[in-house]
Amino acid sequence: MDIFVFTIFPEMFEGPLNTSIMQKARERGLVSIQMVDYRLYAPSKHKNVDDSPYGGGAGMVIKPEPVYYALEDRLQGDYGKVLLMTPQGEKFSQEMAKELAGEERLSIICGHYEGFDERIRKLAHQEVSIGDYVLTGGEIPAVVIIDAVSRLIPGVLGEEESARFDSHYDGLLEHPQYTRPREFRGMSVPDVLLSGNHEEIRRWRRKESLRRTLLRRPDLLDRAKLCREDEVLVAEILNEERTEK
Numbered sequence: 001m002d003i004f005v006f007t008i009f010p011e012m013f014e015g016p017l018n019t020s021i022m023q024k025a026r027e028r029g030l031v032s033i034q035m036v037d038y039r040l041y042a043p044s045k046h047k048n049v050d051d052s053p054y055g056g057g058a059g060m061v062i063k064p065e066p067v068y069y070a071l072e073d074r075l076q077g078d079y080g081k082v083l084l085m086t087p088q089g090e091k092f093s094q095e096m097a098k099e100l101a102g103e104e105r106l107s108i109i110c111g112h113y114e115g116f117d118e119r120i121r122k123l124a125h126q127e128v129s130i131g132d133y134v135l136t137g138g139e140i141p142a143v144v145i146i147d148a149v150s151r152l153i154p155g156v157l158g159e160e161e162s163a164r165f166d167s168h169y170d171g172l173l174e175h176p177q178y179t180r181p182r183e184f185r186g187m188s189v190p191d192v193l194l195s196g197n198h199e200e201i202r203r204w205r206r207k208e209s210l211r212r213t214l215l216r217r218p219d220l221l222d223r224a225k226l227c228r229e230d231e232v233l234v235a236e237i238l239n240e241e242r243t244e245k
């Protein structure tokens, strides 16, 4: 996948996109990420990318020209899917990450300061928010999206399996995980995980995944597609939780 990020702070991406799994994915050519500093495309002598808002008011607004010129020059008409980072956009989710992972090219526009000129919206196929809070710029949201999307590209994660069982992948939270040691400060690993019985382990994990979702995020469970076995497990969980109280 080719990703182009349009930003005035390319240095904000250096750590997160040059470390660990993202670094390996880039080195192995699974994801190509290019930062484009749209300040370089500002037509004014002083390379101003922002100006005060028409009609008055606080803060500075990103001007349209640098963003339009940068996209036109770097993408040469092949825009791919253009995402605009804004707290007013559609809320980013695992579902959206899965859809975006199927794209060949993503172009991400990061705003900054008080926001961007309304005409910049015309460039975007989709406006995306990472949550109902306001950050100083679109760079951190862009990193969040690039990371979540890249790990779904085949080959990026060492074991294909690991994304499939993640929280939110199938609409549920992930089951609890344990590793060595078997005992730590009086807390022990559930016996079933040491049993070697794959069917029992699978069932336990599914049940605990359902339990977590039911107790922490019942809203997700309402929307999840449950099979017959899941319904039986949910009934068992409700029974167990009732007797616990």
Ligand SMILES: C[S@@+](CC[C@H](N)C(=O)[O-])C[C@H]1O[C@@H](n2cnc3c(N)ncnc32)[C@H](O)[C@@H]1O
Residues within 6 Å of the ligand: 084, 085, 086, 087, 088, 109, 110, 111, 112, 113, 114, 115, 116, 128, 129, 130, 131, 132, 133, 134, 135, 136, 137, 138, 139, 141
């Ligand atoms: C300070 S914010 C501007 C917010 C703007 N005044 C508004 O109320 O919509 C500056 C930039 O950060 C980015 N940004 C801030 N919060 C975001 C969020 N939750 N999701 C995506 N982008 C965000 C956007 O690119 C935005 O243009």
